[in-house]
Amino acid sequence: VRPWETRKVRTTCSYCGAGCQLYLHVKENRVVKVSGVDAAPNHGRLCVKGRFGYHFIGSPDRLTQPLIKENGSFREASWDEALGYVAQRLSAIRDSSGPDSIGVLTSARMSNEDNYIAQKFARSVLKTNNVDHCARLCHASTVAGLAASFGSGAMTNPIADLSKADVILVTGSNTTETHPVTSTYIKRAVRFGKAQLIVVDPRDIPLSRHAVLKMTQKPGTDVAWINGLMHVILKENLHDAQFIKTRTEGFDAFKKALEPYTPDAVSQITGIPADQIVAAARLYGTAGVGNIVYCMGITQHSTGTDNVKALANLAMLCGNLGIDGGGVNPLRGQNNVQGACDMGCLPNVYSGYQSVTDTAAAQKMEAAWNTTHLSEKMGLKATEMIPMALTGDIKALYIIGENPMVSDPDLNHVQKSLQNLDFFVVQDIFLSETARLADVVFPATCFAEKAGTFTNTERKVQRIRPAVPPPGEARDDWSITSALATRMGVPMEYADAEAVFDEISRVTPSYGGISYHRIDADGLVWPCPTDDHPGTPVLHIGKFTSGLGKFHAVEFIPPAETPDDDFPFTLTTGRLLYHYHTGTMTMKSDDLNERAPECRIEIADSDALRLGVVNGEMLSIRSRRGTIQARATLTPAIMPGTVFIPFHFAAAAANRLTHAALDPVCAIPELKVCAVALSPA
Ligand code: SF4
Numbered sequence: 108v109r110p111w112e113t114r115k116v117r118t119t120c121s122y123c124g125a126g127c128q129l130y131l132h133v134k135e136n137r138v139v140k141v142s143g144v145d146a147a148p149n150h151g152r153l154c155v156k157g158r159f160g161y162h163f164i165g166s167p168d169r170l171t172q173p174l175i176k177e178n179g180s181f182r183e184a185s186w187d188e189a190l191g192y193v194a195q196r197l198s199a200i201r202d203s204s205g206p207d208s209i210g211v212l213t214s215a216r217m218s219n220e221d222n223y224i225a226q227k228f229a230r231s232v233l234k235t236n237n238v239d240h241c242a243r244l245c246h247a248s249t250v251a252g253l254a255a256s257f258g259s260g261a262m263t264n265p266i267a268d269l270s271k272a273d274v275i276l277v278t279g280s281n282t283t284e285t286h287p288v289t290s291t292y293i294k295r296a297v298r299f300g301k302a303q304l305i306v307v308d309p310r311d312i313p314l315s316r317h318a319v320l321k322m323t324q325k326p327g328t329d330v331a332w333i334n335g336l337m338h339v340i341l342k343e344n345l346h347d348a349q350f351i352k353t354r355t356e357g358f359d360a361f362k363k364a365l366e367p368y369t370p371d372a373v374s375q376i377t378g379i380p381a382d383q384i385v386a387a388a389r390l391y392g393t394a395g396v397g398n399i400v401y402c403m404g405i406t407q408h409s410t411g412t413d414n415v416k417a418l419a420n421l422a423m424l425c426g427n428l429g430i431d432g433g434g435v436n437p438l439r440g441q442n443n444v445q446g447a448c449d450m451g452c453l454p455n456v457y458s459g460y461q462s463v464t465d466t467a468a469a470q471k472m473e474a475a476w477n478t479t480h481l482s483e484k485m486g487l488k489a490t491e492m493i494p495m496a497l498t499g500d501i502k503a504l505y506i507i508g509e510n511p512m513v514s515d516p517d518l519n520h521v522q523k524s525l526q527n528l529d530f531f532v533v534q535d536i537f538l539s540e541t542a543r544l545a546d547v548v549f550p551a552t553c554f555a556e557k558a559g560t561f562t563n564t565e566r567k568v569q570r571i572r573p574a575v576p577p578p579g580e581a582r583d584d585w586s587i588t589s590a591l592a593t594r595m596g597v598p599m600e601y602a603d604a605e606a607v608f609d610e611i612s613r614v615t616p617s618y619g620g621i622s623y624h625r626i627d628a629d630g631l632v633w634p635c636p637t638d639d640h641p642g643t644p645v646l647h648i649g650k651f652t653s654g655l656g657k658f659h660a661v662e663f664i665p666p667a668e669t670p671d672d673d674f675p676f677t678l679t680t681g682r683l684l685y686h687y688h689t690g691t692m693t694m695k696s697d698d699l700n701e702r703a704p705e706c707r708i709e710i711a712d713s714d715a716l717r718l719g720v721v722n723g724e725m726l727s728i729r730s731r732r733g734t735i736q737a738r739a740t741l742t743p744a745i746m747p748g749t750v751f752i753p754f755h756f757a758a759a760a761a762n763r764l765t766h767a768a769l770d771p772v773c774a775i776p777e778l779k780v781c782a783v784a785l786s787p788a
Contacts, residue, residue: 116574117144119561120157121216121554122687124439125149125266125288126563126630127157131555131574137165138555138575146629148266148565154287156687156699163553163695164575168537170550171579181538181548186580186590193547194594196530197233200503206234206482210492210501213240213452214508215441216688218559218571220607221584222443222450223458224599225507228588229486231478232597236463236486237501240452241509242444243489247773248406249437250448252415254460256423258653261445263434263646264398265565265632270296271432274394276305276387278418279329279404279779283313284684286402286438286564290314293400303394305387307332307379308404309679310709310751311744320387323746326679327666327780328377329405333417334663335373336388337424338365345392347426354651355423357658364660376663378746396432397425403440403681407778409667409768416659423656429647439564441688442554446562449618449633450611454486459615475614478597488774490515490767496524503530507584508551512540513689513757516765516776517732534587537691540757550581557583558604560626562633565644568621569630666780667768670748674730674782676714677749678764681779686755693755706759707740709751710785715741718785725788728752730781733763736788750783 115130128144138161143151163169173189174181184192201209211229213222222240229238242250250260257263269275269292282290290313296302297317306318315321324332340346341362351358370381391397399422405414418435427433439445451458461468469481487495493511495501497520504525515521525531525544533545536553554561556577562568582590585607589599601607605623612618617634625631625638632642646652670677685703686693693699708726720726722741727734728750737752737759745751752761766781 113139116572118554118571118574119442119569120153121442121692122156122160123286124442124444124564125286126442126561126567126569127153127288128569129153129157131161133574136575148563148567149288152288152291155684156693159698160687160693160696162697163692164555166695168695169578169581170536170538170548171581172550173580174548176546189547189549190590190594193532194591197503197505198595200530201233204502207237207484208500208502209233209235210237210487210504212489212492212504212506212509213238213447215241215444215447217443217447217508217584218554218557218604219443219446219450219562219568219611220559220604221507222447222452223611224585224588224607226451226458227476227599228592230472230481231476232592232595234480234482236454236482236484237492238452238486239454239489239492240447241441241489241514242448243775244407244514244778245403245440246406246437246444247775248411248415248770251773252412253419253435253437256416256419256657256659257428257647257651259646260448261566261646262436262564263428264432264436265644266292268432268434268645269293269302269398270300272296272302272396272398274303274305274391274397275400276307276391276397277314277400278307279406280400280402280438281308281310281312281681282400282402282438285440285682287684289438293317303390305390309746309749320383320390322379322383322387325378325746326677326749327408328663329408329414330410330417330661331368331373331376331663332379332384333421334365334368334661335370335384336391337421338368339370339385339388340392340424341365343389343392345389346424350426351424355656355658361420361658361660364662391421392425394425396430397422397427398433399435400438401436402438404779406437407775408780409770409777410664411770411775412772413661413664417661420658420661423658428656429645429649431645434645440682442563443561445564445566446560446568449562449615454488457614458611459617472614475610490769490774490776493521493524496528499527502528504528505532505534506541507534507588510539510541510689510691512544513760513762514754516762516767516778518760518763519733520767534584536581539689539691549587550579551584551587552577552581556581560608565632567630567632568618568626570623570626667777668766668780668782670782674784676783676785678728678730678781678783679749679751679779680754680761680765681751683753683755686753688755689757690755706737706753706756708737709740709742709745711745711747711749712741712743713747715739720785727786727788728764728783729786730764730783732766735759735761735763750785
């Protein structure tokens with residue numbers, strides 16, 4: 108194809124975790140259009156972000172050259188100077204303050220190859236397990252909760268299985284806006300299939316229109332309503348006794364713990380009418396095949412792990428695991444959250460969830476990486492590292508592709524922490540709010556400029572392919588990090604991304620049978636341990652990953668902060684159809700900005716009437732941690748007493764208000780509930 112003609116390159120969407128296959132149409136080295144590929148999982152369908160959100164690729168705001176801060180301002184630097192400077196500073200801090208004084212934060216927007224090299228760098232060069240990524244803010248509780256219940260923290264069934272379900276229970280997921288193509292499977296299963304849909308959410312989300320039963324709950328009351336359903340299922344003998352007897356353990360203690368959760372008691376806690384609890388229990392309990400879909404409305408709580416365990420209990424109680432069409436299906440919010448976890452960008456595991464405290468695993472990695480003395484001490488989580496920057500225990504951070512200055516809870520605290528670092532390196536495609544605080548910024552390529560792989564929400568490893576050249580001197584993340592390792596005296600040289608992936612396959616049992624050659628056409632779903640293995644779309648058939656499934660007795664615990672006289676509203680946060688994460692990519696597209704140009708706060712009509720607030724009025728929203736201003740959108744679709752703010756907008760960042768209360772098991776913050784006050788701006 109000549110440069111002035113259009114060619115198209117197949118790749119994987121860089122937004123949500125659905126992993127839609129798309130063509131980038133390229134003319135004169137610019138992406139000019141995106142279209143869907145007629146292949147799983149999307150079969151030609153794309154949402155508005157995948158279809159129109161490509162302008163960030165050729166944006167003039169892209170970083171093109173390394174930057175070094177001097178006297179408070181950035182100046183351009185050569186790669187040689189910037190890499191040498193960072194290598195010298197990180198080496199000095201590691202040697203003087205110890206390896207665990209440095210942390211590495213990676214991103215679910217990086218490829219598997221990028222993430223694998225980043226954790227290898229932390230472990231083999233810095234000699235610390237202080238490596239984590241943004242799953243700490245979204246699905247850390249899924250990984251902890253499902254792993255404790257089933258032995259694996261991943262989605263159990265593929266997206267297409269939704270068409271085989273009799274009942275689909277969607278909770279804490281505004282699927283239409285956050286996983287739009289996945290929502291089309293749910294809607295089709297209801298309209299053209301046999302599925303009956305139950306939606307449980309504090310808001311009246313678009314999927315509610317398709318539901319046979321919609322339950323509106325107070326934010327942060329998930330364990331109570333889930334326990335209430337199970338109380339009724341047991342009382343009415345709708346449970347799967349054979350499955351419980353042959354495939355699970357811990358049932359008796361779990362059953363006893365459900366006794367207080369009568370429909371009336373649950374109604375008092377959750378605000379859901381008692382008869383709806385009974386109706387939902389009968390629907391799910393009598394379904395031949397029940398499928399549970401959830402997202403961050405379940406996970407982002409100080410009880411996130413308990414919420415996930417409660418859903419796992421519900422599925423086991425009715426025998427809905429290890430079967431086509433069923434399962435417990437946490438939708439990953441970002442394109443490669445699953446992959447970043449799989450690659451070991453977590454403080455407790457190497458790639459493939461091999462524990463850092465397992466001497467055999469450490470020895471295997473030492474041999475593969477040609478190193479010694481890998482730390483067997485559990486590392487710090489992201490939500491621990493940032494506060495420890497303020498206390499001085501963390502002295503340097505290397506953040507790749509993340510923007511905690513918009514995404515993390517209690518931003519005023521985050522800002523003080525990052526400003527207190529001795530040395531701060533950011534690697535990104537734009538000069539984000541976080542990058543502006545850095546001492547050195549490395550310019551990285553985006554998904555349209557590099558080869559690699561993403562692993563979607565259903566554990567499917569798929570290719571990304573370079574379509575356009577990188578801007579200026581931007582380099583692939585794995586290439587920058589491995590060059591830095593080499594500068595720090597640990598040679599890390601790879602011919603290309605495929606060579607990195609080959610190493611991943613060698614050291615990661617669940618990826619052992621996956622290669623670029625095998626996934627070139629349609630991807631493969633892990634576990635895929637050998638070269639002739641077909642992949643595993645449905646987990647836990649016949650046997651759980653852990654052997655027996657484990658019931659957990661889970662008690663309802665209220666959110667860490669509830670409304671009072673000073674802060675009388677409950678704030679819950681989330682996402683919009685038109686924007687993605689902290690907006691660094693989608694806000695470069697006029698098409699998307701026109702549809703969602705600014706942050707709006709959703710407030711119930713009745714609350715607005717009581718307060719004298721009119722639609723479009725600018726409000727000041729205040730919590731114990733900060734204040735923002737946003738225009739009001741009056742709506743009947745939210746529970747009175749609750750307000751909703753999307754977290755995408757840096758100018759009115761919802762996370763100035765949110766609470767950094769952490770789940771005690773996985774340290775996910777309570778981004779979904781805090782108390783706020785409203786007043787005219
Ligand atoms: Fe991309 Fe998700 Fe939209 Fe598919 S549904 S096009 S993966 S953002």
